[in-house]
Amino acid sequence: MRATVSVPGKVSLFGEHAIVFGEPALVAAIGKRLTISAEERSDRAVRINAMDLHVPGVILTFTEDSPELTVETDYGHMVGAVGYVREAIEAASEHLGSRLGVNITIRSEMPVGAGLGTSAAVSVGTVAAYSILAGHQLPLGEIASLAHKTELRVQNIASPMDTSVATYGGVLYIRPTSPTHIERLQVACELPFVIGYVERESRTSELVKKVRDLRESYAEIISPILQSIGRITERAKAALAEEDLPTLGRLMNINHGLLDSLGVSTKALNDMVYSARFAGAVGSKMTGAGGGGCMIALCPGKELEVSTAIKVVGGCPFRAPLSCEGLRVESVEK
Ligand code: PMV
Numbered sequence: 001m002r003a004t005v006s007v008p009g010k011v012s013l014f015g016e017h018a019i020v021f022g023e024p025a026l027v028a029a030i031g032k033r034l035t036i037s038a039e040e041r042s043d044r045a046v047r048i049n050a051m052d053l054h055v056p057g058v059i060l061t062f063t064e065d066s067p068e069l070t071v072e073t074d075y076g077h078m079v080g081a082v083g084y085v086r087e088a089i090e091a092a093s094e095h096l097g098s099r100l101g102v103n104i105t106i107r108s109e110m111p112v113g114a115g116l117g118t119s120a121a122v123s124v125g126t127v128a129a130y131s132i133l134a135g136h137q138l139p140l141g142e143i144a145s146l147a148h149k150t151e152l153r154v155q156n157i158a159s160p161m162d163t164s165v166a167t168y169g170g171v172l173y174i175r176p177t178s179p180t181h182i183e184r185l186q187v188a189c190e191l192p193f194v195i196g197y198v199e200r201e202s203r204t205s206e207l208v209k210k211v212r213d214l215r216e217s218y219a220e221i222i223s224p225i226l227q228s229i230g231r232i233t234e235r236a237k238a239a240l241a242e243e244d245l246p247t248l249g250r251l252m253n254i255n256h257g258l259l260d261s262l263g264v265s266t267k268a269l270n271d272m273v274y275s276a277r278f279a280g281a282v283g284s285k286m287t288g289a290g291g292g293g294c295m296i297a298l299c300p301g302k303e304l305e306v307s308t309a310i311k312v313v314g315g316c317p318f319r320a321p322l323s324c325e326g327l328r329v330e331s332v333e334k
Pocket of ligand 1: 160288
Protein backbone atom coordinates (compact mmCIF):
# COMPACT_ATOMS: atom_id res chain seq x y z
CA MET A 1 0.00 0.00 0.00
CA ARG A 2 1.17 3.53 -0.76
CA ALA A 3 -0.29 6.84 0.50
CA THR A 4 0.70 10.16 -1.02
CA VAL A 5 -0.16 13.52 0.54
CA SER A 6 0.87 17.09 -0.23
CA VAL A 7 1.27 20.02 2.16
CA PRO A 8 1.69 23.77 1.49
CA GLY A 9 4.62 25.96 2.52
CA LYS A 10 3.89 29.17 4.38
CA VAL A 11 4.90 32.76 4.93
CA SER A 12 4.42 34.35 8.33
CA LEU A 13 2.81 37.70 7.68
CA PHE A 14 3.09 39.05 11.24
CA GLY A 15 4.11 37.86 14.69
CA GLU A 16 6.96 35.36 14.22
CA HIS A 17 9.15 35.05 17.33
CA ALA A 18 6.56 36.92 19.43
CA ILE A 19 4.24 33.89 19.10
CA VAL A 20 6.83 31.79 20.97
CA PHE A 21 6.21 34.11 23.95
CA GLY A 22 2.43 33.99 23.88
CA GLU A 23 1.60 36.72 21.32
CA PRO A 24 -0.70 36.12 18.32
CA ALA A 25 0.53 35.71 14.73
CA LEU A 26 -0.88 35.89 11.20
CA VAL A 27 0.36 33.24 8.82
CA ALA A 28 -0.58 32.24 5.26
CA ALA A 29 -0.19 29.07 3.24
CA ILE A 30 1.44 29.53 -0.17
CA GLY A 31 0.91 27.81 -3.50
CA LYS A 32 4.19 25.88 -3.30
CA ARG A 33 3.87 22.36 -1.95
CA LEU A 34 5.84 19.50 -0.53
CA THR A 35 4.75 15.96 -1.39
CA ILE A 36 5.28 12.94 0.84
CA SER A 37 4.66 9.33 -0.14
CA ALA A 38 4.69 6.50 2.37
CA GLU A 39 4.90 2.94 1.13
CA GLU A 40 4.60 -0.12 3.33
CA ARG A 41 7.64 -2.38 3.64
CA SER A 42 7.67 -6.06 4.53
CA ASP A 43 10.20 -5.45 7.33
CA ARG A 44 10.13 -2.82 10.11
CA ALA A 45 12.82 -0.55 8.65
CA VAL A 46 12.26 3.09 7.68
CA ARG A 47 13.88 4.27 4.47
CA ILE A 48 13.79 7.93 3.53
CA ASN A 49 14.24 8.99 -0.08
CA ALA A 50 14.81 12.72 -0.13
CA MET A 51 16.89 12.85 -3.29
CA ASP A 52 14.73 15.54 -4.77
CA LEU A 53 14.91 18.11 -1.94
CA HIS A 54 15.97 21.55 -3.09
CA VAL A 55 18.75 22.11 -0.60
CA PRO A 56 19.79 25.77 -0.56
CA GLY A 57 23.40 26.78 -0.96
CA VAL A 58 24.65 24.37 -3.59
CA ILE A 59 28.03 25.59 -4.86
CA LEU A 60 29.67 24.01 -7.91
CA THR A 61 33.33 24.86 -8.51
CA PHE A 62 35.74 23.99 -11.30
CA THR A 63 38.70 25.76 -12.85
CA GLU A 64 40.73 25.20 -16.00
CA ASP A 65 43.65 23.89 -13.91
CA SER A 66 41.56 21.44 -11.94
CA PRO A 67 38.56 20.47 -14.04
CA GLU A 68 37.05 18.21 -11.39
CA LEU A 69 33.78 19.54 -10.15
CA THR A 70 33.58 20.23 -6.43
CA VAL A 71 30.08 20.16 -5.04
CA GLU A 72 29.34 21.83 -1.74
CA THR A 73 25.84 21.68 -0.33
CA ASP A 74 24.38 22.75 2.93
CA TYR A 75 24.06 19.13 3.96
CA GLY A 76 22.91 20.19 7.42
CA HIS A 77 19.57 21.34 6.03
CA MET A 78 18.97 17.94 4.46
CA VAL A 79 19.90 16.00 7.59
CA GLY A 80 17.64 18.39 9.50
CA ALA A 81 14.64 17.65 7.28
CA VAL A 82 15.20 13.93 7.68
CA GLY A 83 15.17 14.31 11.49
CA TYR A 84 11.56 15.55 11.27
CA VAL A 85 10.51 12.44 9.31
CA ARG A 86 11.96 10.20 11.98
CA GLU A 87 10.30 12.01 14.87
CA ALA A 88 6.98 12.27 13.00
CA ILE A 89 6.94 8.49 12.50
CA GLU A 90 7.77 8.04 16.17
CA ALA A 91 4.99 10.40 17.30
CA ALA A 92 2.40 8.83 14.95
CA SER A 93 3.40 5.26 15.97
CA GLU A 94 3.04 6.09 19.66
CA HIS A 95 -0.34 7.72 19.04
CA LEU A 96 -1.67 4.83 16.93
CA GLY A 97 -0.04 2.09 18.98
CA SER A 98 1.42 0.35 15.91
CA ARG A 99 4.81 0.45 14.23
CA LEU A 100 5.22 -0.19 10.48
CA GLY A 101 8.23 -0.37 8.19
CA VAL A 102 7.95 2.33 5.49
CA ASN A 103 9.69 3.88 2.54
CA ILE A 104 9.17 7.64 2.68
CA THR A 105 9.72 9.75 -0.43
CA ILE A 106 9.82 13.55 -0.21
CA ARG A 107 9.59 16.03 -3.06
CA SER A 108 9.58 19.78 -2.59
CA GLU A 109 8.74 22.73 -4.84
CA MET A 110 10.42 25.04 -2.30
CA PRO A 111 13.92 25.36 -0.89
CA VAL A 112 14.18 23.40 2.36
CA GLY A 113 15.11 25.16 5.60
CA ALA A 114 14.59 28.62 4.13
CA GLY A 115 11.86 29.86 6.47
CA LEU A 116 8.95 28.69 4.30
CA GLY A 117 7.76 26.13 6.82
CA THR A 118 9.19 23.04 5.13
CA SER A 119 10.03 21.33 8.42
CA ALA A 120 6.40 21.69 9.48
CA ALA A 121 5.26 20.49 6.05
CA VAL A 122 7.52 17.41 6.36
CA SER A 123 6.14 16.74 9.87
CA VAL A 124 2.47 17.13 8.86
CA GLY A 125 2.90 15.14 5.63
CA THR A 126 4.75 12.28 7.33
CA VAL A 127 2.20 11.98 10.16
CA ALA A 128 -0.69 12.00 7.65
CA ALA A 129 0.78 9.56 5.10
CA TYR A 130 2.06 7.16 7.77
CA SER A 131 -1.29 7.14 9.59
CA ILE A 132 -3.14 6.29 6.36
CA LEU A 133 -0.78 3.32 5.87
CA ALA A 134 -1.54 2.25 9.42
CA GLY A 135 -5.27 2.31 8.53
CA HIS A 136 -6.27 5.64 10.15
CA GLN A 137 -7.47 8.85 8.48
CA LEU A 138 -6.81 11.04 11.51
CA PRO A 139 -8.80 14.26 12.04
CA LEU A 140 -6.86 17.39 11.03
CA GLY A 141 -6.63 18.55 14.66
CA GLU A 142 -4.84 15.34 15.65
CA ILE A 143 -2.46 15.58 12.68
CA ALA A 144 -1.62 19.21 13.54
CA SER A 145 -1.00 18.34 17.16
CA LEU A 146 1.23 15.31 16.39
CA ALA A 147 3.19 17.43 13.89
CA HIS A 148 3.64 20.16 16.52
CA LYS A 149 4.87 17.50 18.96
CA THR A 150 7.37 16.44 16.27
CA GLU A 151 8.70 20.00 15.91
CA LEU A 152 8.97 20.33 19.68
CA ARG A 153 10.99 17.10 19.89
CA VAL A 154 13.39 18.17 17.15
CA GLN A 155 13.73 21.87 17.99
CA ASN A 156 12.93 21.93 21.75
CA ILE A 157 10.97 25.17 21.26
CA ALA A 158 8.29 25.63 18.58
CA SER A 159 4.98 27.43 18.37
CA PRO A 160 2.01 25.71 16.69
CA MET A 161 2.07 28.34 13.89
CA ASP A 162 3.78 26.44 11.06
CA THR A 163 2.21 23.05 11.72
CA SER A 164 -1.28 24.63 11.93
CA VAL A 165 -1.04 26.47 8.62
CA ALA A 166 0.54 23.45 6.90
CA THR A 167 -2.44 21.35 8.04
CA TYR A 168 -5.34 23.76 7.52
CA GLY A 169 -4.03 26.10 4.76
CA GLY A 170 -5.49 29.58 4.18
CA VAL A 171 -4.69 32.71 6.16
CA LEU A 172 -4.76 31.96 9.89
CA TYR A 173 -4.81 34.09 13.01
CA ILE A 174 -3.19 32.00 15.72
CA ARG A 175 -2.94 32.49 19.47
CA PRO A 176 -0.68 29.98 21.20
CA THR A 177 -3.12 29.23 24.01
CA SER A 178 -3.86 25.70 25.18
CA PRO A 179 -5.64 24.46 23.12
CA THR A 180 -4.32 26.62 20.26
CA HIS A 181 -6.79 29.31 19.17
CA ILE A 182 -7.01 29.27 15.37
CA GLU A 183 -9.21 31.55 13.26
CA ARG A 184 -9.35 31.16 9.52
CA LEU A 185 -9.59 34.65 7.99
CA GLN A 186 -11.63 35.31 4.89
CA VAL A 187 -9.29 37.35 2.72
CA ALA A 188 -11.26 38.70 -0.20
CA CYS A 189 -8.47 40.69 -1.83
CA GLU A 190 -5.48 39.34 -3.72
CA LEU A 191 -2.35 39.90 -1.66
CA PRO A 192 0.35 40.50 -4.26
CA PHE A 193 3.47 39.30 -2.48
CA VAL A 194 6.94 38.77 -3.86
CA ILE A 195 9.19 36.51 -1.79
CA GLY A 196 12.96 37.08 -1.73
CA TYR A 197 15.33 34.35 -0.64
CA VAL A 198 18.97 34.33 0.45
CA GLU A 199 20.86 31.48 1.98
CA ARG A 200 20.22 30.96 5.65
CA GLU A 201 23.03 31.38 8.18
CA SER A 202 21.34 30.13 11.37
CA ARG A 203 18.75 27.58 12.37
CA THR A 204 15.30 28.39 13.77
CA SER A 205 16.17 26.84 17.14
CA GLU A 206 19.32 29.03 17.48
CA LEU A 207 17.38 32.18 16.63
CA VAL A 208 14.53 31.39 19.01
CA LYS A 209 17.11 30.81 21.75
CA LYS A 210 18.82 34.10 20.90
CA VAL A 211 15.54 35.98 21.45
CA ARG A 212 14.83 34.05 24.64
CA ASP A 213 18.31 34.90 26.03
CA LEU A 214 17.89 38.57 25.08
CA ARG A 215 14.52 38.63 26.82
CA GLU A 216 16.06 37.13 29.94
CA SER A 217 18.89 39.68 30.00
CA TYR A 218 16.81 42.76 29.12
CA ALA A 219 13.29 41.78 30.16
CA GLU A 220 11.98 45.36 30.59
CA ILE A 221 13.10 46.24 27.04
CA ILE A 222 12.48 43.03 25.10
CA SER A 223 9.09 42.03 26.58
CA PRO A 224 7.44 45.30 25.41
CA ILE A 225 8.94 44.78 21.92
CA LEU A 226 7.36 41.30 21.75
CA GLN A 227 4.07 42.72 23.04
CA SER A 228 4.21 45.48 20.38
CA ILE A 229 4.61 42.81 17.71
CA GLY A 230 1.48 41.17 19.14
CA ARG A 231 -0.38 44.50 18.84
CA ILE A 232 0.83 44.90 15.26
CA THR A 233 -0.68 41.49 14.52
CA GLU A 234 -4.05 42.58 15.97
CA ARG A 235 -4.03 45.79 13.87
CA ALA A 236 -3.00 43.80 10.79
CA LYS A 237 -5.90 41.39 11.31
CA ALA A 238 -8.30 44.36 11.19
CA ALA A 239 -6.51 45.90 8.17
CA LEU A 240 -6.76 42.58 6.35
CA ALA A 241 -10.51 42.43 6.97
CA GLU A 242 -10.83 45.97 5.54
CA GLU A 243 -8.53 45.14 2.58
CA ASP A 244 -6.45 48.13 3.64
CA LEU A 245 -3.14 47.38 1.88
CA PRO A 246 -1.37 50.68 2.76
CA THR A 247 -1.92 50.02 6.49
CA LEU A 248 -0.78 46.41 6.08
CA GLY A 249 2.37 47.68 4.38
CA ARG A 250 3.14 50.17 7.15
CA LEU A 251 2.59 47.48 9.79
CA MET A 252 4.95 45.14 7.91
CA ASN A 253 7.64 47.82 8.00
CA ILE A 254 7.22 48.38 11.75
CA ASN A 255 7.21 44.62 12.38
CA HIS A 256 10.45 44.27 10.40
CA GLY A 257 12.13 47.04 12.42
CA LEU A 258 11.19 45.32 15.68
CA LEU A 259 12.44 41.93 14.44
CA ASP A 260 15.71 43.60 13.42
CA SER A 261 15.98 45.07 16.93
CA LEU A 262 15.77 41.50 18.29
CA GLY A 263 18.84 40.60 16.22
CA VAL A 264 17.18 38.02 13.98
CA SER A 265 17.53 39.86 10.66
CA THR A 266 20.75 39.99 8.65
CA LYS A 267 22.34 42.48 6.27
CA ALA A 268 21.32 40.35 3.28
CA LEU A 269 17.69 40.27 4.49
CA ASN A 270 17.71 44.00 5.25
CA ASP A 271 19.15 44.74 1.79
CA MET A 272 16.24 42.88 0.17
CA VAL A 273 13.68 44.49 2.52
CA TYR A 274 14.87 48.04 1.81
CA SER A 275 15.48 47.61 -1.90
CA ALA A 276 11.93 46.23 -2.26
CA ARG A 277 10.53 49.35 -0.59
CA PHE A 278 12.73 51.56 -2.77
CA ALA A 279 11.32 49.77 -5.84
CA GLY A 280 7.75 50.59 -4.81
CA ALA A 281 6.60 47.92 -2.31
CA VAL A 282 4.00 49.30 0.10
CA GLY A 283 5.63 47.22 2.84
CA SER A 284 8.27 44.56 3.32
CA LYS A 285 9.65 42.44 6.12
CA MET A 286 11.64 39.34 6.84
CA THR A 287 9.45 36.28 7.25
CA GLY A 288 10.03 33.29 9.51
CA ALA A 289 12.84 32.88 11.99
CA GLY A 290 15.39 35.00 10.07
CA GLY A 291 19.17 34.61 10.05
CA GLY A 292 18.84 34.80 6.25
CA GLY A 293 16.09 32.86 4.53
CA CYS A 294 13.09 34.74 3.21
CA MET A 295 11.50 38.19 3.17
CA ILE A 296 8.14 39.23 1.75
CA ALA A 297 7.19 42.41 -0.06
CA LEU A 298 3.61 43.57 -0.55
CA CYS A 299 3.78 45.27 -3.91
CA PRO A 300 0.54 45.70 -5.87
CA GLY A 301 1.38 46.55 -9.50
CA LYS A 302 5.13 46.59 -8.78
CA GLU A 303 5.92 42.89 -8.76
CA LEU A 304 8.41 43.11 -11.63
CA GLU A 305 10.28 46.14 -10.24
CA VAL A 306 10.46 44.60 -6.77
CA SER A 307 11.67 41.26 -8.14
CA THR A 308 14.43 43.05 -10.06
CA ALA A 309 15.43 45.06 -6.98
CA ILE A 310 15.71 41.86 -4.92
CA LYS A 311 17.86 40.28 -7.63
CA VAL A 312 20.13 43.35 -7.80
CA VAL A 313 21.05 43.01 -4.11
CA GLY A 314 21.83 39.30 -4.53
CA GLY A 315 18.51 37.72 -3.51
CA CYS A 316 16.45 35.19 -5.39
CA PRO A 317 12.88 36.48 -5.98
CA PHE A 318 9.85 34.30 -6.65
CA ARG A 319 6.10 34.72 -6.73
CA ALA A 320 3.99 32.41 -4.62
CA PRO A 321 0.28 33.18 -4.46
CA LEU A 322 -1.42 32.58 -1.13
CA SER A 323 -3.27 29.30 -1.04
CA CYS A 324 -6.47 28.15 0.66
CA GLU A 325 -5.54 24.53 0.59
CA GLY A 326 -3.86 22.77 3.49
CA LEU A 327 -3.07 19.07 3.74
CA ARG A 328 -4.38 17.15 0.71
CA VAL A 329 -4.50 13.39 0.24
CA GLU A 330 -3.27 12.90 -3.33
CA SER A 331 -3.70 9.14 -3.66
CA VAL A 332 -4.03 5.91 -1.75
CA GLU A 333 -2.97 2.83 -3.77
CA LYS A 334 -3.68 -0.63 -2.38
O1 PMV B 1 11.94 29.11 10.59
P1 PMV B 1 10.48 29.23 10.33
O2 PMV B 1 10.10 29.93 9.12
O3 PMV B 1 9.74 27.93 10.49
O4 PMV B 1 9.86 30.23 11.44
C1 PMV B 1 9.82 29.97 12.78
C2 PMV B 1 8.91 30.95 13.41
C3 PMV B 1 9.24 31.28 14.86
O5 PMV B 1 8.18 32.10 15.32
C4 PMV B 1 10.54 32.05 14.96
C5 PMV B 1 9.34 30.03 15.72
C6 PMV B 1 8.01 29.32 15.96
O6 PMV B 1 8.08 28.14 16.35
O7 PMV B 1 6.94 29.93 15.81
